[in-house]
Amino acid sequence: MLGNFMYWNPTKLYFGKDSLNFLDEELKNYGDNVLLVYGGGSIKKNGIYDKVIEILKRNHKNIFEDNGVMPNPTIEKVYEGVERGRKAKCDLILAVGGGSVIDYAKALSVSIHCDEDIWEKYFVRFEEPTCEIVPVGSILTMVGTGSEMNGGSVITNFSKHMKVGHVFKENVFPKFSILNPEFTFTVPHYQMVAGIYDIMSHILEQYFSDTDDNTSDYIMEGLLKSLIHSALIANENPLDYEARSNIMWTATWALNTLVAKGKTTDWEVHMLGQAVAAYTDATHGMTLAAVSMAYYHHIYKYGLAKFKRYAINVFSVDPKNKTDEEIALEGLERMKAFMEKIGLVMHLKDLKVTEDMIDGIADSTFINEGGYKVLTKEEVKEILRESL
Amino acid sequence: MLGNFMYWNPTKLYFGKDSLNFLDEELKNYGDNVLLVYGGGSIKKNGIYDKVIEILKRNHKNIFEDNGVMPNPTIEKVYEGVERGRKAKCDLILAVGGGSVIDYAKALSVSIHCDEDIWEKYFVRFEEPTCEIVPVGSILTMVGTGSEMNGGSVITNFSKHMKVGHVFKENVFPKFSILNPEFTFTVPHYQMVAGIYDIMSHILEQYFSDTDDNTSDYIMEGLLKSLIHSALIANENPLDYEARSNIMWTATWALNTLVAKGKTTDWEVHMLGQAVAAYTDATHGMTLAAVSMAYYHHIYKYGLAKFKRYAINVFSVDPKNKTDEEIALEGLERMKAFMEKIGLVMHLKDLKVTEDMIDGIADSTFINEGGYKVLTKEEVKEILRESL
Numbered sequence: 001m002l003g004n005f006m007y008w009n010p011t012k013l014y015f016g017k018d019s020l021n022f023l024d025e026e027l028k029n030y031g032d033n034v035l036l037v038y039g040g041g042s043i044k045k046n047g048i049y050d051k052v053i054e055i056l057k058r059n060h061k062n063i064f065e066d067n068g069v070m071p072n073p074t075i076e077k078v079y080e081g082v083e084r085g086r087k088a089k090c091d092l093i094l095a096v097g098g099g100s101v102i103d104y105a106k107a108l109s110v111s112i113h114c115d116e117d118i119w120e121k122y123f124v125r126f127e128e129p130t131c132e133i134v135p136v137g138s139i140l141t142m143v144g145t146g147s148e149m150n151g152g153s154v155i156t157n158f159s160k161h162m163k164v165g166h167v168f169k170e171n172v173f174p175k176f177s178i179l180n181p182e183f184t185f186t187v188p189h190y191q192m193v194a195g196i197y198d199i200m201s202h203i204l205e206q207y208f209s210d211t212d213d214n215t216s217d218y219i220m221e222g223l224l225k226s227l228i229h230s231a232l233i234a235n236e237n238p239l240d241y242e243a244r245s246n247i248m249w250t251a252t253w254a255l256n257t258l259v260a261k262g263k264t265t266d267w268e269v270h271m272l273g274q275a276v277a278a279y280t281d282a283t284h285g286m287t288l289a290a291v292s293m294a295y296y297h298h299i300y301k302y303g304l305a306k307f308k309r310y311a312i313n314v315f316s317v318d319p320k321n322k323t324d325e326e327i328a329l330e331g332l333e334r335m336k337a338f339m340e341k342i343g344l345v346m347h348l349k350d351l352k353v354t355e356d357m358i359d360g361i362a363d364s365t366f367i368n369e370g371g372y373k374v375l376t377k378e379e380v381k382e383i384l385r386e387s388l
Numbered sequence: 389m390l391g392n393f394m395y396w397n398p399t400k401l402y403f404g405k406d407s408l409n410f411l412d413e414e415l416k417n418y419g420d421n422v423l424l425v426y427g428g429g430s431i432k433k434n435g436i437y438d439k440v441i442e443i444l445k446r447n448h449k450n451i452f453e454d455n456g457v458m459p460n461p462t463i464e465k466v467y468e469g470v471e472r473g474r475k476a477k478c479d480l481i482l483a484v485g486g487g488s489v490i491d492y493a494k495a496l497s498v499s500i501h502c503d504e505d506i507w508e509k510y511f512v513r514f515e516e517p518t519c520e521i522v523p524v525g526s527i528l529t530m531v532g533t534g535s536e537m538n539g540g541s542v543i544t545n546f547s548k549h550m551k552v553g554h555v556f557k558e559n560v561f562p563k564f565s566i567l568n569p570e571f572t573f574t575v576p577h578y579q580m581v582a583g584i585y586d587i588m589s590h591i592l593e594q595y596f597s598d599t600d601d602n603t604s605d606y607i608m609e610g611l612l613k614s615l616i617h618s619a620l621i622a623n624e625n626p627l628d629y630e631a632r633s634n635i636m637w638t639a640t641w642a643l644n645t646l647v648a649k650g651k652t653t654d655w656e657v658h659m660l661g662q663a664v665a666a667y668t669d670a671t672h673g674m675t676l677a678a679v680s681m682a683y684y685h686h687i688y689k690y691g692l693a694k695f696k697r698y699a700i701n702v703f704s705v706d707p708k709n710k711t712d713e714e715i716a717l718e719g720l721e722r723m724k725a726f727m728e729k730i731g732l733v734m735h736l737k738d739l740k741v742t743e744d745m746i747d748g749i750a751d752s753t754f755i756n757e758g759g760y761k762v763l764t765k766e767e768v769k770e771i772l773r774e775s776l
Contacts, residue, residue, distance in 0.1 A: 001636070002630060002633070003404060004406045004407060005404060006403070007403065008399075009397070011396075012396040013395040013396065014392075015392065015395065016392030017392060018392045213618065213631075213634060214634065215611070215618075215637045215641075218611065219610045221610050222606035222608070222610030223603070223607065225606050226601070226603040226606035226607075230601065230603075242390060242600060242601060245650075246602065246603045249389045253607075262637075
């Protein structure tokens with residue numbers, strides 16, 4: 001736990017089959033005008049929309065809807081939503097959906113009372129909000145991003161081929177989030193496993209750095225083991241409540257600032273994946289899956305002790321009579337086998353990436369410090385080519 | 389993660405060598421009158437007192453002191469402190485010390501504006517506060533109880549031979565806690581390892597229950613491995629900053645409500661240990677250590693699968709060609725070896741418990757449901773006798 005840090009996570013979580021019941025209580029804390037933000041309408045099919053509307057109505061809220069939030073929410077959509085929120089004079093933004101919807105809600109929350117150009121302010125200059133922030137509450141229906149308990153907001157600018165995340169401070173975190181694992185049951189298998197890999201990647205982005213004996217690394221190994229265990233069950237039976245609930249809880253704790261404490265991070269798999277998505281609009285978790293194997297094979301030598309530890313502690317590789325390199329590589333092989341078993345996309349070509357897009361994607365890839373190896377642009381291209 | 393629950397932990401933590409610097413900022417949030425609560429004066433010897441006074445003075449606070457908080461704070465001391473806090477019209481209680489001091493500060497915080505008898509209200513009837521709560525901030529100088537980020541307050545009534553904990557809700561949690569691992573360097577070895585075992589016991593009290601695959605169990609295995617790893621280092625070299633910082637962080641997360649989520653618990657080792665302390669005034673962690681081995685040997689058969697998992701995942705017992713019982717017992721043997729290695733008290737007689745006290749201690753022991761075995765009074769006596 002080297003270094004100085006502050007930990008504060010004020011988000012209130014309601015978890016379980018009956019957690020929506022707490023929405024009544026929470027609504028009392030906010031004004032009358034609620035901007036209800038959601039995606040393509042799956043919440044209308046599975047009945048969640050009706051339940052939420054009923055609760056809002058019995059609490060005498062004025063409901064303003066902002067729907068159609070897409071999987072990679074665009075800055076154009078944010079501009080529209082800001083206008084809608086202003087007209088509604090909204091006192092609360094209630095996001096019903098997955099990470100994209102909650103990320104989008106946060107972007108609105110810091111923009112409705114902001115006079116500046118919000119793309120430039122938040123996603124180019126990465127400034128903190130200087131205006132009043134509209135509170136956000138969330139009802140989670142898809143698991144992965146951890147957006148329900150953090151300040152992350154990822155917005156895409158397709159005209160600039162940019163998918164950029166701003167990590168806002170605690171004042172932008174959702175005030176409350178409602179986590180009912182059953183609300184995730186109707187998510188298609190492809191989206192479910194993409195979410196699972198997103199969680200796994202969040203943990204690994206924070207795990208693969210430093211050489212100290214940080215408590216955070218031990219917590220992450222526990223989260224990884226729980227995730228892999230439950231993912232294998234959910235892959236066979238998506239309606240297994242216990243598995244889905246463990247996955248949901250793991251997702252929240254994988255990216256709510258806790259396991260990053262005392263660590264440095266480069267988030268390079270996300271940098272690669274987000275660049276791929278900015279070109280292809282592919283599902284976030286799948287972009288991460290498709291580049292991970294090539295990336296980790298490029299960097300494991302620079303963090304060999306940790307990759308060895310990963311193999312032994314997470315994938316139960318027996319270290320007897322093996323070199324550190326053999327152990328590390330066996331761990332990566334087992335990780336690959338796990339990924340294939342749950343049906344993740346292992347090649348960029350399956351996300352419609354073609355050879356001629358590599359240079360452009362590499363140009364859009366941020367290269368960060370904080371991990372085991374600061375990539376060169378040439379290495380980024382190699383990793384992308386090997387991922388094809 | 390079966391069941392429904394709410395997770396909310398509003399305490400703000402400042403961690404690291406420079407964390408006291410944030411006290412200035414926090415003090416701005418509170419009124420002028422600060423009740424400074426501390427223990428026997430060790431903070432005057434190690435310089436922490438002077439640093440805190442300097443910061444309070446430069447923020448123009450009126451300082452009212454309440455010192456002499458004992459390791460097992462008594463209800464009589466609480467009554468005195470309440471009077472002191474009332475006279476001071478205190479706006480903030482600043483607790484500088486270990487868990488006892490912070491527990492005591494919380495007892496004051498819910499009592500200063502309370503007209504009822506506080507022993508009866510909080511420690512017999514276990515009611516929630518109905519009065520204004522004075523905010524508490526803490527500066528931690530001894531590690532173990534997790535009181536810096538939870539609502540626990542354990543108070544002793546020697547005349548009734550009762551040591552009782554009330555777990556208050558989030559409105560009683562410290563508003564902020566300052567965790568500088570260096571502030572724990574001067575704690576004597578005996579107290580350091582007692583604190584380490586207190587942490588270990590907190591985790592085990594929550595780990596040994598249920599048969600489901602709860603994410604919390606995986607997180608606890610990570611915390612246990614980190615704790616054991618760092619404890620062995622700190623035992624050899626108490627000035628190892630990294631080890632002490634990992635222990636400090638583990639203590640906070642072992643008992644801030646997180647790892648209890650989705651679990652049932654009986655806290656039976658604490659029930660036994662607290663009854664011992666009510667008769668002997670012995671150091672908390674040592675009372676837990678002295679009864680643990682006998683207790684776990686009494687209950688492991690009722691939770692064999694979990695004790696087997698504990699042996700393999702925490703103590704790396706090789707399960708090959710062994711029965712579940714052999715694996716579980718080998719785990720407990722390794723646990724015992726670890727405890728002996730760091731110098732814990734393994735027998736009640738070393739805490740001045742004698743045979744003739746057994747019946748009385750057994751009478752003072754609460755017996756709870758929620759673990760693998762609800763003890764009979766006879767079993768409580770057997771465990772205490774075997775622990776002698």
